[in-house]
Amino acid sequence: MGGPHPAPAPPPESAEMVLEILLKLPTRDVIRCCCVCRLWRSVVANPTFRDLHAAEANHVSAAPPEALLVTVTLEPGRPDEASFFRVSFPSKPAAMPHRVTIPSGYSLSNVCNGLLCFALVRDSPEAPAFICNPITGETAMVPKAPPPMGFTGGTIYHIFALGFSPSTKEHKLFRFTFSPFSSIHGKTIDLCVCTLDGAAGGGGWRQCSFRSQCPLLHTFTPLLVQGKLYLVTTGKTGPGELRNPDGLLEVDVATEACHTHRLPFEADQYHSAWDPLVNASEMGGRLCLAVDILSGTETTARKIQFWVLMSSSPPNHHDLHWDLRYSFHVDGNYYFFQPRSVWFDDAEMTLCYRDYNVLFKHGTRGRSPEPSPDADCPQCDRQIKLPQMPSNCEWNIFGGYRPSLLSPLTLAPPSSCWDGEEERHKCEHALLLTLE
Structure with a gap:
């Protein structure tokens, strides 16, 4: 009581x-x-x-970058389907909750925080890019780009890159169109830019052209680091000519300004017929280039160097401040024209380098930076044979992923704004009037 x-x-x-x-x-x-x-x-x-x-913004920018495994299933008579797995999360690899249907023939062009951009690499320059969020499963098609200027024939490549500027809070889609053969279209790169944020997609595409010493390396996945996109050029200037060392294209997402800088390694370290074996990742918030150095014409004596960009220089200056952090020797042949990728596992402090069917893992904890490019370096810590995937499956691992809940639908305008729906309705109306 x-x-x-x-x-x-x-x-x-x-x-x-x-x-x-x-x-x-x-x-x-x-x-x-x-x-x-x-x-x-x-x-x-x-x-x-x-x-x-x-x-x-701090939910994304403050998070460390992760590596994302992307597999695409290709079945005749069925739409292509992409699956996603986080492989550098501080636990066991985890599958994303959604699988996404992607347009046929599309491949992943680049990663922009929590969004993935898929596009066609060759032909169909006006084919729209495709953006998805692997966490929410939402997708969107981006407005079609205009035809490239000054390209009348021959082989043409397109590199799409989705970028985000922390200073302006804008997402922009870039399309670089170029020919791998400078003898056909010279050294011109056609650049189209579309600001995606906003009700009308930022006013559509803006188009211009600029000169480059060499064509872009179409096998290189553009990397976004601190509001700047980075691409690599082939270094080839023409048959029998010396390689050109200016090979890193830096694009500021906010200003859309493009500058070309020298790569950290010597241009003559590669045969004139070979493309530079360069991949990019992010290390400590900075651009890191993984360079597969071959000894002359040999593809078995290999050293992989990891160069970190310490600071940018004024736009009119070609030299950047690079720091050689780590390097290691690897055994085995190099397979040309096969998938490669690189990422840095922040949780394990481990460098990871995928070379076709082999994964190299090299720990950095307790290791000092390399004193010089010519210094002797250790053998790679671990060399893992990767399982053979089915012939109907393509896959690769991409760094720089930061999970986000941003919907691609907030970036792309309604399809009626860009796919000709209004014009098609007018034509159908006129056709029906004619047939009455």
């Missing part, structure tokens, strides 16, 4: 309260919260919450 009264039941949590809590969490934790209860899952699934969470 005189005992203590039971404590009042806590008030039921509201969706507004859960929203305020989840907005303060990084994307990884928000994804986990979907498994707590139906209320939390419904809050995360709400487009309004995703837009608010994506607007918190």
Whole structure:
């Protein structure tokens, strides 16, 4: 009778309260919260919450980059399908919750924070790029680009790169069109840019051309680091001519300015007929180039060097400050025209280099930077034979991924704005009037 009264039941949590809590969490934790209860899952699934969470730039910029395994299944008579797995998360590799249907013949062009950009590499220069978020499963087609200027025939390549500027909070899509043979189209690169944020896609595509010493390396995946996109040129200036050392193209996403700089290694380290064996990753928030150095014409004596860009120089200066961090020897033949990729596992402090069917892993914990490019270096710590994938499956691993809840639908305008739907309706109306 005189005992203590039971404590009042806590008030039921509201969706507004859960929203305020989840907005303060990084994307990884928000994804986990979907498994707590139906209320939390419904809050995360709400487009309004995703837009608010994506607007918190620190959720993405402060997160360390991850490596993402992307597999594409190619079945005759069926749409191509992409699956995604996070392989550098500080736990076991984890599958993404969604598989995405992608346009036939498309391949991953680059990673921009939490968004993936797919595009065609050859032919069909006006084919639109395809953007998806592997966490939400949402996809969008980007407005068609105009035809490239000054290209009338021969082999033409297109490199699409999705970029984001932290200073302007804008997403932009870049398309670089070029010929691998300078004797046909000279050394001109046609550049198209489209600002995606905004109701009308930023006013459509803007087109210009600029000169490059050499064509772009179409097998190199553009990398976005701190608001700048990086691409590599082939170094080839013409048959029988010396290689050109100016091989790193830097594109500022905010200003759209393009500058070409020298690569950190000597141009004559490669045979004149070979493309430079360069891949890019991010290390400590900076651009890192992994360079596969071959000894003369030999493809078995190989050294892989990792150069980190320490600071940029003025636009009119070609030299950049590079620091040779690590290098190691590897055994085995190099397979030309086969997939390669590189990433840095922040959790394990390990350099990872995929060379076709072999994965090289080299720990950096407790290791000092290399004193010079000519110094002796150790053998790679681990060399792992990768399993053979089915013939109907293509895959690679891409660094620089930072999970985000940003919807691609907020970047691409409605399809009626760019796919000719209005013009088609007018034509159909006129045709029906004629047939009456």
